[in-house]
Amino acid sequence: MPATYEPIATTTLGSAASSISFSSISSAYTDLRVVLVCQTASNANIAFRLNSDTGTNYSYTLLYGTGTSAASFRDTSITRGYIIAADNAATSPNWNLCTMDIFSYAGSTNKTILTNGSNDKNGSGTVEAAVNLWRNASAINSVTLLAWNGVNFNTDTTATLYGIKAA
Amino acid sequence: MANTYTLIASNTLSSSATSVTFSAIPNTYTDLVLKVSARTANTVPSRTTRLRLNGLSTTIYSYTIIDGDGSTATSTRASSTTESPVVVNGNSSTSSTFSNTEIYIPNYAGTTQKPISTAYAAENNATAAALGAVASLVNLTSAVISLEISNSSNFLTGSSFFLYGIKNS
Numbered sequence: 001m002p003a004t005y006e007p008i009a010t011t012t013l014g015s016a017a018s019s020i021s022f023s024s025i026s027s028a029y030t031d032l033r034v035v036l037v038c039q040t041a042s043n044a045n046i047a048f049r050l051n052s053d054t055g056t057n058y059s060y061t062l063l064y065g066t067g068t069s070a071a072s073f074r075d076t077s078i079t080r081g082y083i084i085a086a087d088n089a090a091t092s093p094n095w096n097l098c099t100m101d102i103f104s105y106a107g108s109t110n111k112t113i114l115t116n117g118s119n120d121k122n123g124s125g126t127v128e129a130a131v132n133l134w135r136n137a138s139a140i141n142s143v144t145l146l147a148w149n150g151v152n153f154n155t156d157t158t159a160t161l162y163g164i165k166a167a
Numbered sequence: 168m169a170n171t172y173t174l175i176a177s178n179t180l181s182s183s184a185t186s187v188t189f190s191a192i193p194n195t196y197t198d199l200v201l202k203v204s205a206r207t208a209n210t211v212p213s214r215t216t217r218l219r220l221n222g223l224s225t226t227i228y229s230y231t232i233i234d235g236d237g238s239t240a241t242s243t244r245a246s247s248t249t250e251s252p253v254v255v256n257g258n259s260s261t262s263s264t265f266s267n268t269e270i271y272i273p274n275y276a277g278t279t280q281k282p283i284s285t286a287y288a289a290e291n292n293a294t295a296a297a298l299g300a301v302a303s304l305v306n307l308t309s310a311v312i313s314l315e316i317s318n319s320s321n322f323l324t325g326s327s328f329f330l331y332g333i334k335n336s
Contacts, residue, residue, distance in 0.1 A: 004172070005171060006171060010335040065233030066242055067244025095282050097273055097282040099284065117302070120244075120302040121229070122229035123229065125304075126231060126302065127242070127300050158273075158274070162171075
């Protein structure tokens with residue numbers, strides 16, 4: 001059977017950092033998947049940028065549950081995509097599990113990205129799912145994960161980029 | 168480059184069973200994925216299907232759910248409980264209709280607590296359908312060596328369970 005789900009790169013932080021980047025992504029796959037297991041030094045939204053684009057070309061629609069209520073939220077024409085709201089690891093020292101699925105990343109249409117965040121803290125936390133749109137028709141050649149608002153990812157945060165082939 | 172999404176074991180039920188267990192899971196992967204296509208003897212989709220790690224039924228599990236049933240979205244939570252929940256189609260659902268569930272466990276062989284992401288879809292062209300996601304946390308700091316998925320009623324014949332290992336290098 002051909003290899004259709006391949007690790008492209010993985011990063012485990014040896015020291016705190018505000019971002020993790022995967023660059024020079026080949027166009028040899030059909031879809032991309034990012035798996036991020038992270039902690040942050042303060043409460044922070046985990047965001048992403050594609051091809052280092054800082055323009056207002058991102059939007060998302062979010063569905064989330066807090067354990068007591070379910071809600072949906074939208075943001076348009078912003079400067080980054082959305083993955084999850086992470087808690088301060090000093091007070092909630094558990095790991096956030098986040099996934100990003102980027103479809104037809106090498107195609108010539110705008111890019112749709114599904115993100116999922118699991119952030120249960122045994123009595124608090126959230127579960128989130130979002131659909132993001134990056135209004136850019138270029139092939140994606142880099143993905144940057146960001147701990148927003150100047151917050152750092154903690155040491156041992158791990159991110160892996162996989163490539164998925166349709167055939 | 169090596170294929171890193173590898174089938175570890177599978178079980179497609181030829182008769183009803185209350186549980187399916189994958190044991191002796193090797194520690195040679197980075198993450199685990201369990202894919203479930205199932206139908207139970209319950210009357211409706213319900214959270215009576217549960218996941219347990221390493222055979223542990225102590226209060227090491229917690230979870231936060233968001234769930235939509237076609238008319239209402241809700242979120243609920245349990246802390247210090249004995250299982251992680253999964254929603255599966257019941258036997259009153261449209262015939263030959265099985266629900267789909269994917270359970271993702273990163274760093275399962277590590278020494279930190281285990282976050283788990285679960286997504287489920289139990290559509291049946293009727294009411295009592297369910298679409299949702301579960302964020303679970305298991306206060307288990309040893310490697311995951313077995314997974315048990317069980318139901319208070321039976322999983323019905325044809326239900327299938329596929330356990331994959333994923334390597335990040």
